Amino acid sequence: MRAPPTRPCSCISGRRTRRMALVWSARPWPARWKAGESLQGCLEEALVLIPEAQHRKTPMFLGATAGMRLLRQKNSSQARDIFAAVTQVLGRSPVDFWGAELLAGQDEGAFGWITVNYGLGTLVKYSFTGEWIQPPEETLVGALDMGGASTQITFVPGGPILDKSTQADFRLYGSNYSVYTHSYLCFGRDQMLSRLLVGLVQSRPAALLRHPCYLSGYQTTLALAPLYESPCVHTTPPLSLPQNLTVEGTGNPGACVSAIRELFNFSSCQGQEDCAFDGIYQPPLQGKFYAFSNFYHTFHFLNLTSGQSLSTVNTTIWEFCQRPWKLVETSYPGQDRWLPDYCASGLYILTLLHEGYRFSEETWPSLEFRKQAGGVDIGWTLGYMLNLTGMIPADAPAQLWAVSYGVWVAKVVFMVLTLVAVVGAALVQLFWLQD
Template sequence: MRLTCKEWVLTALLGVTAASALTTLILILVEATDVLLPTDTKFGVVLDAGSSHTSLFVYRWPADKENDTGVVSQALACRVTGPGLSSYASDPAQAGESLEGCLEEALAVIPAAQHQQTPMFLGATAGMRLLSQKNSSQAAAIFAAVTQALGRAPLDFWGAELLPGQDEGAFGWITINYVLGLLVKCSFSGEWIRPPEGTLVGALDLGGASTQITFVPGGPVQDKSTQATFRLYGFEHSVYTHSYPCFGRSEMLNRLLAQLVQRSPSHLVRHPCYHSGYQDTLSLAHLFESPCVQATALPHLPPNLTVEGTGNPRACVSAIRELFNFSSCEGRGDCAFNGVYQPPVLGPFYAFSSFYYTFHFLNLTSGQSLATANTTVWEFCQKTWRQVEEAAAGQDSQLRDYCASGLYILTLLVDGYGFSERTWPSIEFRKQADGTDIGWTLGYMLNLTKMIPAEAPAQWRAQSYGVWVAGVTFVVLTLGAILTAAAALLLWPRD
């Protein structure tokens, strides 16, 4: 059958339409695949070498979303068996060997094909900072043993280093705000926008040897030594941050006991923060080894002492307050304690590490008021040792110290940092945020591996989206034009 001229033109137009549409569709699908389909997952490993123990964390994130918010997730949290690295001063090799169990777990989580491309870091905090201050050669030996052990792993080991206290606080702040999605948001048009700064969360960290406070103040930071500035997702963030060595939970307990020991006129020390009915014999050798403990007039003391609890929260608070120098800040609205500059606390806060563990034990992590927290801790301190043991079924090795820790936290947060009945509700005591353990490790990894790049990925994503939209528009317009032409041909009168 022979086609007429009009039918031939119509057929040719439809053929060109189909070919153009198919070609464009292929290009769109290729571009859309780049934008929409999941890509390879990347991994990172960070070890937190704290004063009381070491933890290993494995993080993962989609490779094509490294500038997005909340894409990093925690794949593994492993607590290393044994004490903190600083406890291996007399046997450095054991410090390295202690990490092998958690390292094996990390290698099992990360695909073998990605081992060599996976960065791994170890950051040591206040425990090792104190050991470095006391005996630098012992600290160096521990770092050498750890470096050797981790260097044998088939990962991209970036080294082990001493993490300054200020960085510890600042990285913890990054972690919380990153996980909560408060640092950046992607708009509908594909552009990165900065959330209102008022939504950012402050960080309160209580470790074994030090404590840190970090937040965005209401005005400029007057003491620049307490200021940290970051460029995150292309936006500048300036925070107040300070770390207090020797004010961590373990060192506070040591300092408190040493203070009572040195004031005791006999071999029996009465401890107001221990529950009535508690009694134990303690060795003094380890107590006075810490650089945080100021030993005076020890010749009259025997190597061992009997410590007896009295369960007196009022006397306990009085003894704890003597660990601070509050008089150095009298009359100053921008001072915490020990003469340290601090602007007034502002905004919501997450309190983690020992802040959380202590208040979790005391059932004070559900938004209770300051008055309720005070009453709860005081009532707990007044319980007898038998009552406390029976309630806990003897399962908690820290049982003896929760009274002192609870009263210390209240003193630190209220008398030290300046929280009040009004601002206390702004504190959330948390272990995790959005399924991720809170601490400095994620912020440390993001900072050192540059996992928080500038806007390049966002620009690429916006361009990709633009190409995709342009392609769809082209197809629609082309089809519309050709179909219009076809309709016109069909309506022509026959010859």
């Protein structure tokens, strides 16, 4: 399996929101309890940002997302072991630990939407006349998130939400919101890459796999068995293949797109206007969208975050996929770990957004690839913390501190330890390899 980044967790902490991009190492641990001990470094970094006198007054939360949802599907007892381990370790910390929980996919998408709109100030504003005003609904921004194991789409549609299982309702600052949200498990970046590789193996079983999404001249050797351990893979490896598979890139974007499209079931939505893919209901897109996490990181690498048209995005990615591996490797020194996957990731995101979510040439300009909103790093974690602490009240605010992020962070010290989707994906890889 490809290794995720090598640090244990992600933190939001202290007087300013800060994402430290710490995720779990894929190196095998000698015992499951180290899943909890590995959070210690992240916790120590966060504590440095909080005055010692405030430690006991600082609430701490831990939330797990799609990777852990996958692990629970595969082995619920292992998932319980991990939660028990992290609860034990964090419970000994000098802060006020409020517990660990596994988030539903719908919650993950909804919290990302809250984070974006809270950062942008589109939920409520304090006017120059000294009054609280609710910005027009058309200023609300949809949220597109992609982790390692899942991807989410959340927005306020222009009409009623016909499938109530995809509806999330909030009352924030005295206003009611009904958003459409859906989380696609197994459609995160890492699980997509694994499913893509398995699909190619199944279609052309051989000791040497010619991979159209890897650049020409690239070659690597992968262990075959771990690819089939994910609950996202619903097949078994061909019996004739060796334990290790040699993969050779051909740099063929057309063949790569064809292989990626096999990961979707577009025919299930044929002729249906309110449908995305795999038979999932989705109302027509409405308003502006912010795409973050792996959406942003992939397109930022490809230099596609400046409002380029859909046709330009398509051309740019295809041209990158056709570049020789040695040339790309030389052009981006020190990035060897992630370089081989940018072609597949770019074409996958393009396919998901254009053919899946149905962003057209006309609606593409409403889509922005962002890392931050209003100076706040975008992700589900801030929305999760705001929900748990009640920092966004249901009733209309009476004083300025209720909405102003800058004033609020000067008054409240907080810390959130989060197991982001890629963390969960790394845990899944870790424990599958140990089974």
